[in-house]
Amino acid sequence: xxxxxxxxxxxxxxxxxxxxxxxxxxxxxxxxxxxxxxxxxxxxxxxxxxxxxxxxxxxxxxxxxxxxxxxxxxxxxxxxxxxxxxxxxxxxxxxxxxxxxxxxxxxxxxxxxxxxxxxxxxxxxxxxxxxxxxxxxxxxxxxxxxxxxxxxxxxxxxxxxxxxxxxxxxxxxxxxxxxxxxxxxxxxxxxxxxxxxxxxxxxxxxxxxxxxxxxxxxxxxxxxxxxxxxxxxxxxxxxxxxxxxxxxxxxxxxxxxxxxxxxxxxxxxxxxxxxxxxxxxxxxxxxxxxxxxxxxxxxxxxxxxxxxxxxxxxxxxxxxxxxxxxxxxxxxxxxxxxxxxxxxxxxxxxxxxxxxxxxxxxxxxxxxxxxxxxxxx
Amino acid sequence: xxxxxxxxxxxxxxxxxxxxxxxxxxxxxxxxxxxxxxxxxxxxxxxxxxxxxxxxxxxxxxxxxxxxxxxxxxxxxxxxxxxxxxxxxxxxxxxxxxxxxxxxxxxxxxxxxxxxxxxxxxxxxxxxxxxxxxxxxxxxxxxxxxxxxxxxxxxxxxxxxxxxxxxxxxxxxxxxxxxxxxxxxxxxxxxxxxxxxxxxxxxxxxxxxxxxxxxxxxxxxxxxxxxxxxxxxxxxxxxxxxxxxxxxxxxxxxxxxxxxxxxxxxxxxxxxxxxxxxxxxxxxxxxxxxxxxxxxxxxxxxxxxxxxxxxxxxxxxxxxxxxxxxxxxxxxxxxxxxxxxxxxxxxxxxxxxxxxxxxxxxxxxxxxxxxxxxxxx
Numbered sequence: 012x013x014x015x016x017x018x019x020x021x022x023x024x025x026x027x028x029x030x031x032x033x034x035x036x037x038x039x040x041x042x043x044x045x046x047x048x049x050x051x052x053x054x055x056x057x058x059x060x061x062x063x064x065x066x067x068x069x070x071x072x073x074x075x076x077x078x079x080x081x082x083x084x085x086x087x088x089x090x091x092x093x094x095x096x097x098x099x100x101x102x103x104x105x106x107x108x109x110x111x112x113x114x115x116x117x118x119x120x121x122x123x124x125x126x127x128x129x130x131x132x133x134x135x136x137x138x139x140x141x142x143x144x145x146x147x148x149x150x151x152x153x154x155x156x157x158x159x160x161x162x163x164x165x166x167x168x169x170x171x172x173x174x175x176x177x178x179x180x181x182x183x184x185x186x187x188x189x190x191x192x193x194x195x196x197x198x199x200x201x202x203x204x205x206x207x208x209x210x211x212x213x214x215x216x217x218x219x220x221x222x223x224x225x226x227x228x229x230x231x232x233x234x235x236x237x238x239x240x241x242x243x244x245x246x247x248x249x250x251x252x253x254x255x256x257x258x259x260x261x262x263x264x265x266x267x268x269x270x271x272x273x274x275x276x277x278x279x280x281x282x283x284x285x286x287x288x289x290x291x292x293x294x295x296x297x298x299x300x301x302x303x304x305x306x307x308x309x310x311x312x313x314x315x316x317x318x319x320x321x322x323x324x325x326x327x328x329x330x331x332x333x334x335x336x337x338x339x340x341x342x343x344x345x346x347x348x349x350x351x352x353x354x355x356x357x358x359x360x361x362x363x364x365x366x367x368x369x370x371x372x373x374x375x376x377x378x379x380x381x382x383x384x385x386x387x388x
Numbered sequence: 389x390x391x392x393x394x395x396x397x398x399x400x401x402x403x404x405x406x407x408x409x410x411x412x413x414x415x416x417x418x419x420x421x422x423x424x425x426x427x428x429x430x431x432x433x434x435x436x437x438x439x440x441x442x443x444x445x446x447x448x449x450x451x452x453x454x455x456x457x458x459x460x461x462x463x464x465x466x467x468x469x470x471x472x473x474x475x476x477x478x479x480x481x482x483x484x485x486x487x488x489x490x491x492x493x494x495x496x497x498x499x500x501x502x503x504x505x506x507x508x509x510x511x512x513x514x515x516x517x518x519x520x521x522x523x524x525x526x527x528x529x530x531x532x533x534x535x536x537x538x539x540x541x542x543x544x545x546x547x548x549x550x551x552x553x554x555x556x557x558x559x560x561x562x563x564x565x566x567x568x569x570x571x572x573x574x575x576x577x578x579x580x581x582x583x584x585x586x587x588x589x590x591x592x593x594x595x596x597x598x599x600x601x602x603x604x605x606x607x608x609x610x611x612x613x614x615x616x617x618x619x620x621x622x623x624x625x626x627x628x629x630x631x632x633x634x635x636x637x638x639x640x641x642x643x644x645x646x647x648x649x650x651x652x653x654x655x656x657x658x659x660x661x662x663x664x665x666x667x668x669x670x671x672x673x674x675x676x677x678x679x680x681x682x683x684x685x686x687x688x689x690x691x692x693x694x695x696x697x698x699x700x701x702x703x704x705x706x707x708x709x710x711x712x713x714x715x716x717x718x719x720x721x722x723x724x725x726x727x728x729x730x731x732x733x734x735x736x737x738x739x740x741x742x743x744x745x746x747x748x749x750x751x752x753x754x755x756x757x758x759x760x761x762x763x764x765x
Binding site for chain 2: 052055057084323324331333337
C-alpha cells in the first residue's frame with residue numbers, strides 16, 4: 012500500500028523535532044497546531060483566513076459531521092476540503108469522544124458505541140468499522156481509529172480493560188481500511204498509569220498505523236500528571252512517524268509537548284477563549300471585558316503582527332464584545348490563532364537552530380498560565 | 389462657514405443623477421448605499437471588508453452609540469472612524485427613531501424626547517441640541533437633525549403637528565451646531581399627505597442645511613404610497629445638494645428612488661436578511677435554508693463576483709446556516725452587500741451613459757420582490 016503521508020524530519024533539538032508532513036493536500040510544517048473546525052468550519056473564521064495566517068491542516072469532528080450534514084453529502088460534494096473551500100489538509104477524529112460526551116444514552120460494548128444523536132435523538136452505532144467508513148467518505152487526509160478515551164479518574168482495572176478494548180478496536184480499524192490515500196493514526200491510552208501507558212503504546216505501535224496519537228489526557232487530571240504521562244507516552248512512539256498529542260493545550264503545554272517530541276496538536280482553547288473575550292498576548296492572557304481597556308487605544312499586543320492588532324484598539328474590541336457584535340469573536344479568534352501559529356513558527360525556527368530551550372525561556376511571560384486571574388474580570 | 393461636504397454632479401439621466409460626494413473622509417460616488425453599522429460595526433463584517441467591496445460611507449446609530457460606549461469615549465478615541473478603524477465617511481442618524489422605537493417610557497414634547505435606555509433603564513433626554521452635541525462628539529461626516537419620524541398611520545392633524553415640530557427642531561439643530569467640519573442634514577416629514585410633504589419640504593429646504601433627507605417612509609405604509617411620497621418629496625429638494633431617502637429599501641425600491649433623483653440610501657435589509665439566510669441574486673432572492681440547496685455545488689449566484697460566490701457552494705452555506713456557524717452570516721452578509729454595491733455601480737454607469745431606464749429593465753429579474761415565496765422556506 013502506498014504511504015498516504017510521510018514525515019520528513021528536518022532538524023532535532025533534544026527530543027524536539029521540526030519537520031515537513033507531506034499529505035495528499037500539501038505539506039505541513041511541524042510542530043503544527045490544528046485549529047478545531049468542529050462542524051467543517053473553525054468558528055468565526057473563513058477558511059482563507061486560516062490559510063493566510065499560515066495554517067495548512069485543520070481538524071474536524073467526525074461525530075458532528077456524521078450527524079449533520081452526513082458523510083454521504085460530504086462525499087457527494089467532493090470531500091470535506093472541497094466542501095469547505097479549504098485547500099489544506101484535514102484530520103478528523105473518530106467521533107468516539109463526542110459520542111460518549113455529547114450524545115445521550117450512550118453505551119459502550121465490544122462492538123462499539125451506541126448512542127442517540129444530540130440533535131434529533133436518532134439512534135446511531137459507531138464501531139471501528141463505521142468510524143473508518145465515515146472518515147473515508149469525508150476524504151480527510153488523516154483518519155483516527157476509534158478508541159475509548161478513558162475517563163478520569165479511572166481505577167487501574169478499568170483503565171486496563173479500556174486500553175485493551177482500544178487495542179482490539181485498533182486492529183479492527185486497520186482491517187476495515189479500504190482507502191490507501193488517507194492516513195490512519197492509532198491512539199495510545201492507559202490513563203495516568205505508567206505501566207498501562209507502556210502497555211498501550213507497545214500494543215498500538217506494533218500495528219501498521221501511519222502515525223500515533225496520545226489520547227486520554229487533558230480530561231481532568233492534574234497538569235503535572237498530564238505532562239508526565241504525555242512525556243512517557245511520547246518516549247514509546249517511533250521516531251519516524253508523526254506523533255500527535257490530542258486535545259492539548261495551552262501555549263505552555265504546547266511548548267512542553269514539543270520538547271517531548273510531539274509534532275501535532277489540536278485544542279479549542281484559542282478559538283473558544285476568543286469567543287469568551289480572552290486573548291493570548293506576549294505579556295500573558297488578557298480579558299477584553301475588563302474596564303481597564305475601555306479607553307485603551309493600544310492593540311491587544313503591541314508585539315503582534317496579526318490583522319486584528321493592525322486594525323483595532325482594545326477600546327473598540329471591548330465595545331464590540333460588550334455590544335455582542337460578531338466582529339469581536341472574529342477579531343479575537345484571528346488574533347489567538349495567529350498567536351498559536353506564531354508559537355509553532357517560533358518553535359520550528361528554534362529547533363532548526365538548536366535553541367529550543369532558550370526560546371521557551373524567552374517566551375515564558377507570554378505563555379504563563381495566569382488564567383484564573385484574568386478570566387473572571 | 390466652510391462647506392464640510394460638496395456634491396459634484398457628474399451626469400444626469402432624467403431625474404437620476406450620479407455624482408461625487410466630497411466628505412472630510414474622502415469622496416463617495418453616488419448614488420450610494422450606506423451599510424448600517426448600528427453599534428459602530430456592520431454586523432458580521434470587518435470595516436476593511438466593506439472598503440474592499442467598494443463602500444466609502446457607512447451609517448451608524450447615534451442612539452445605540454450614545455447609550456454604549458457613549459459619545460465622550462468615542463471622542464476620546466479619536467472619533468467614530470478612528471474608533472472603528474474605518475477610513476471612509478460616516479453618517480449618523482439623530483437617535484430619535486430608536487429613542488421612540490427601542491427605548492421604554494418614551495415621551496415626546498416640544499423640548500425633545502425623554503426615554504429610558506433599553507440597556508439599563510437610565511433616564512435620558514434627547515433634544516435637537518443634545519443630538520447635535522452627541523453627533524459632534526462622534527466626529528461623523530454627516531449629522532442628521534433630530535426629527536419626529538411620524539408614525540404610520542397618522543391622522544392629518546397629527547401629521548401636521550408632527551412636521552411643524554420637526555421644523556422647529558430643525559431650526560434649533562442649526563442654531564446648536566458648532567462644528568464646521570461636519571455636515572448637517574434636515575429631514576422632510578409629512579406622512580402620506582401630498583400637501584403636508586410639500587409644506588415640510590418648503591420649511592426644511594428654506595433652512596441652511598448641507599443636504600436633505602426624506603424621512604417617515606417605509607414605516608408600514610403600502611409600497612405604492614411610499615414610492616409616490618418619495619417621488620413627490622424628491623421633487624421639492626434642491627438639485628445642488630445631496631438627497632437622502634432614509635431607511636429604503638429593497639433593490640427595486642433603490643432603483644426607483646435613484647430614478648427620482650435620490651443620491652443616498654441606507655437599509656438593514658441586505659445585512660439582516662443575510663443573517664436570516666436570505667440572499668439577493670441576479671435571479672431573485674433565495675433562501676439558503678431550503679432543502680433544494682442541500683447538494684447544490686453552485687455558488688449563490690453564478691453571475692456574482694463576490695468572495696462568497698468565489699469560495700463557497702450553496703451546499704456548504706446551507707450547512708453553515710443550519711449548524712449555526714457565524715461564517716454563514718459573514719458569507720451571506722458579504723454577498724448581499726456586494727450585490728447592493730454592484731447595484732449602485734451599475735446605476736452610476738448607466739446614468740453616465742444615459743441608459744438608466746434600460747438598465748433597470750434588464751435588472752428586473754434580480755430585483756423582483758418575490759420575498760414571501762422564498763422567505764418562508
